[in-house]
Amino acid sequence: MALPAGVIALLNALPRDLRDSVAGDLAEEYGAFAPRAGRLRASVWIWWTALRLVCLFQRERLTRGRRLPPVPEEIRGRMSIWDSVRQDVVFGARMLRRQPGFTFVAVITLAIGIGANTAIFSIVDRVLWRPLPFQDPGSLVVIAGQRPRESATLAGPVSPGDFLDWRDMSRTFTAIAATSSSALNLSGDGEPQRVRALSVSPGFLEALGVAPAGRTFRREEEDPDRARVAILSDALWRVRFGADPKIIGRTILLNARPHEVVGVLPRGSGGRRIRKCSCRWPSIRRNASGGPFTRFR
Amino acid sequence: MSALQPLGEFEHVVLLAILRLGDAAYAVAIRGEILARTGRRVSRGSIYITLDRLETKGYLKSWLGDPTPERGGRAKRYYALRPRAVEALKESRRALVSLWRGHEGTLT
Numbered sequence: 001m002a003l004p005a006g007v008i009a010l011l012n013a014l015p016r017d018l019r020d021s022v023a024g025d026l027a028e029e030y031g032a033f034a035p036r037a038g039r040l041r042a043s044v045w046i047w048w049t050a051l052r053l054v055c056l057f058q059r060e061r062l063t064r065g066r067r068l069p070p071v072p073e074e075i076r077g078r079m080s081i082w083d084s085v086r087q088d089v090v091f092g093a094r095m096l097r098r099q100p101g102f103t104f105v106a107v108i109t110l111a112i113g114i115g116a117n118t119a120i121f122s123i124v125d126r127v128l129w130r131p132l133p134f135q136d137p138g139s140l141v142v143i144a145g146q147r148p149r150e151s152a153t154l155a156g157p158v159s160p161g162d163f164l165d166w167r168d169m170s171r172t173f174t175a176i177a178a179t180s181s182s183a184l185n186l187s188g189d190g191e192p193q194r195v196r197a198l199s200v201s202p203g204f205l206e207a208l209g210v211a212p213a214g215r216t217f218r219r220e221e222e223d224p225d226r227a228r229v230a231i232l233s234d235a236l237w238r239v240r241f242g243a244d245p246k247i248i249g250r251t252i253l254l255n256a257r258p259h260e261v262v263g264v265l266p267r268g269s270g271g272r273r274i275r276k277c278s279c280r281w282p283s284i285r286r287n288a289s290g291g292p293f294t295r296f297r
Numbered sequence: 298m299s300a301l302q303p304l305g306e307f308e309h310v311v312l313l314a315i316l317r318l319g320d321a322a323y324a325v326a327i328r329g330e331i332l333a334r335t336g337r338r339v340s341r342g343s344i345y346i347t348l349d350r351l352e353t354k355g356y357l358k359s360w361l362g363d364p365t366p367e368r369g370g371r372a373k374r375y376y377a378l379r380p381r382a383v384e385a386l387k388e389s390r391r392a393l394v395s396l397w398r399g400h401e402g403t404l405t
Contacts, residue, residue: 002369015349021361022345024371025325031367049341056342060349 001031007046013054015061026050133268135209143176163201177204186240188253195236197254205231214248214263230254231263301381302354304389310335311347312356312386315376323362323373324348348376356382 003011003026011023026049034042079087096103131137144155145162158166158178167176178201186193202217212231221229230252232241241247251258304312314330315322328344331337351357358379361372378386 001367018345018349018374020371021374022324024364024368024373025323025341027369027371028325028367052340053342053345056346060346 001027001034003027003030003046004043007050010047010050010054014057018057022053026053139174140208141173167201167203175203175207177201177207179204184254185256186252186254187256188251190240193240210265212263212265214261216263228254228257228259229262230259231265232261233265234267237264301385301388304385307339307343307347308351308356309386309389310337311344311351312378312382315357315378316386320375320377322376327376351382352376355379356385 003023007026008023011019011026014022026046030042030046033045037045096106132140134140143158143166145158146155157180160178163176163178170176180199182197182199184195184197186195200217202219202221205212205216214231217229217231232247237243237247244250247261247264250261252261253259310331311327314327314334317334318326318330324341324344327348328339328341331339348357348359352359356379357376359374359376362375364370364372
């Protein structure tokens with residue numbers, strides 16, 4: 001005999017794996033009881049029995065923390081892998097809902113883990129995996145000097161004399177350029193500002209394949225008698241000079257010395273690690289005596 | 298699987314009823330068997346909860362039979378003893394027999 005719809009709805013509060021078989025048992029007993037006791041008594045009986053069962057299972061759930069019984073062999077055989085995955089996901093979600101404290105700690109742990117992984121990946125991606133933002137980065141090398149008497153492995157700066165000789169005589173490299181990093185005071189236009197700079201020899205940008213807006217440094221600008229020249233990074237041009245389209249040709253003060261701005265580097269081509277850095281690209285100059293010594297300014 | 302736990306008295310009764318019923322052991326029949334053999338009218342809830350606990354402990358396995366019209370198209374859940382349940386019954390019996398030994402005349 002079919003159970004009343006309300007009783008079936010009430011039995012939905014039973015554990016899912018037992019719900020159907022318990023409802024079947026009650027239907028069987030209800031079918032046997034109703035002809036003997038009459039419909040009214042049978043109705044009262046079935047409602048009362050179902051309610052007691054539900055209350056008993058709820059109490060059991062609260063006091064014992066009912067675990068799910070093992071999946072029977074014949075059901076396990078019929079389950080596809082997706083049934084199993086779905087069951088695990090639903091079970092996991094229920095457990096998380098039942099234990100909000102544990103859920104909170106788990107979510108925080110996951111958030112910290114994912115955040116740390118993302119940060120590390122971003123650094124590794126930028127520093128190690130992505131190619132340098134220059135043309136043909138695989139053929140770029142850094143030349144360093146070595147003093148065997150002091151250290152067999154320690155690499156240091158190259159002397160200016162060696163650089164000039166190598167640049168003039170080398171047939172191995174397409175181009176050789178010298179660089180030296182420094183910090184300069186940028187003043188004369190608003191608040192003075194300490195900026196990071198890189199002094200380079202002419203040909204440096206061409207070796208990297210970077211074409212600035214304006215022009216690059218010229219070989220004759222190595223001459224110490226010529227005016228000092230500078231190329232700004234894109235970041236400095238935007239932040240300090242408000243992306244002034246007439247910046248080329250203007251004179252700025254670096255360490256209180258006037259420099260003519262001859263170009264602006266394209267975005268992402270250098271000086272991108274620090275937003276407010278600038279790159280100054282003055283020439284390498286021979287000293288006044290014309291001797292083998294050079295200095296970067 | 299956890300170590301063998303001592304059986305409660307009602308668990309003992311339920312396991313023996315299942316053993317007696319063989320392949321026909323489902324909740325209604327187990328309750329009827331206990332009533333017929335011991336005269337105890339146990340509640341349905343006690344039967345379901347005990348079966349559930351015994352299954353969780355690994356003493357029972359269960360499976361669904363075929364749906365029948367008199368059950369509203371629902372299947373019976375049959376139960377059978379796992380080997381560890383037989384071991385637990387043997388251990389329980391051994392303990393009771395050992396305690397009884399020498400006092401059969403006193404308490405009958």
